[in-house]
Amino acid sequence: MSENPIIRVRELRKLFPIRRGLISSLFTKEDLNLHAVDKVTFDINQDEVLGLVGESGCGKTTLGRLLIRLIEPTSGEIYFRDTNIVSLSPSEMKQLRPKMQIIFQDPYESLNPRMTVLDLVAEPLEVNHLIENEADKEKKVAEILESVRLTPPEDFMFRYPHELSGGQRQRIAVARALIIHPDFVVADEPVSMLDTSTRGEILNLMMELKQLTRSYLFITHELAVARHFCDRIAIMYLGRIMEMATSDEIVKNPVHPYTRALLEATPVPNPAARKEKVNITGEVTSPINPPRRCRFYSRCLVAKDICSKLEPELVDIGGGHMVACHLNHA
């Protein structure tokens, strides 16, 4: 499977400790931790788009931020090419940062309202000392604005974010991430705040600009978008990857009961193909100190005895299709 991985993640874990008041800490000694990402292992290949799909609170944003070390992992390893970035010092990490960038979810929050488009887009260049002079800065910014279709660039350079529409702002966010030609970009729900009629434009742009970057981790809660945007999809539930395969395979041959439920529940824009009642009960359980069993156990309709006793590992069931479910290899 790992043809030429750009990112390798091994047993990655992030626990957020829950702080408690004096009284409740007197009664129990056990530490409470929110298991945001819990022993996750996967690779992202060179030139690949890996989709990370899950419901809110499953840990997908935390995982995205861990990969570029915006937050520190509790344990585990993250390799960028051959470097374990977890062990790098801050100054070594800083040298690596231009190679890894992120596009944030909300373009209404992620752009400093007091900066012009020129300064916003040039900021990554300045931070990494990649600009010679003012003329060079404008030239480079103009180039990237052209490629994200904010044309003519002179019309946009001296505007402020509030003068732009949501779609235009998100194009600025894309330009900011790609201006230093990173090898790897984490895109955290880049279109979820946009109107449906304008989303396609941003997705197409990101697809085209893959020549500037190389690989994406594309985080989304929408399986329908991931199905078309991503080469492979990882389905995440309560801090664990439940299933991972090519996007064709995930949609056509889903194996994990959770993946199947997600697919069944995803509405289809076709009134002639209405779906039956969904076959799943309850809502996502708490990620705080989850019991040692399958995380999906309490909602799973086909759960067996073993599912309540042992946490399934993610294993290859053939052709790189990975599943973490006892029923498929018990």
Next chain:
Amino acid sequence: MNILEVSDLRVYYHTVKGVVKAVDGVDFTVEAGSSVGLAGESGCGKTTLGLSFLKLLPSNGAIESGTLVFKGDDIYTLDEKDFRENVRWKQISMIFQGAMNALNPVFKVEDQIAEAIKLHDKNKKKKERIEIARDLLKRVEIDPAMGSHYPHEFSGGMRQRAMIAMALACNPQLVIADEPTTALDVIVQKQLMDLLRGLKEDMNLSLIVISHDISVLAELCDYLNIMYAGRIIEGGEINEIFRSPQHHYTHGLISTFPTVEDEERKNTFEFIPGAPPNLLDPPQGCRFHPRCQAATEICRQEPPPEMRRISDNHHVACHHPRGDLV
């Protein structure tokens, strides 16, 4: 029989920057027992239209003109007291957008539902009201014992269910659901759609569902209206609209929705260029013309087109409907 008939409705907001014509000449009907979808992008006026049916507009907004007829009675000219006592919640009620924030955090859920009953039906005693509230919770598949809990103890899906229970408190005949599933996870969204569909059948409700997500409307509705920049630009039987959208905007909107069920992976995504207009100063002519690939001189010059008939069940406001291309 139509339970709701709205014609030529205009709702304007008076702001410091000028008059925002959020709803600008809308005709809208709901057949009794049916479920009608209202789709559109943010800022197109769909929520304002929904609120105006209940006369619940913000203080700077007002219905400028038009008619609102509910079961044959004019409800537009009723004064506020009359409307509150006889129409709002008893006949027409609403499931508000954003269940996460729509419940009061310092009151028990059952008390909040009972409050709606108290406001509109003064004869019931407190004990009776709580009993009704618990029955309603059962109806929306929440353990009635949870009624004595506070909203923060409810999950997102449960809060939305509580909002639905609240809308049903006075046995209305028409319920307006404003983005009933937005911001909920897909599985919870599907459970709620199943619930709404069931309640509609059991209680013989008519439903208006407002959403930006046409795939949700495709699951829930019998009829669909598409709103753009303060006007309804296409409406009709939902299968017909999806099969053969006549307005270029409708067609664009439907094709921008990716679907999981496609056999092949698509490498490009459909989109409509540009962004919706500012309603302070909507474009001349057809409001969609700056984004429309089929626009001609007439679309730029003439006043916005009137609805024209495609079939008994399908109307469109376009100078150049797409014909049966699909």
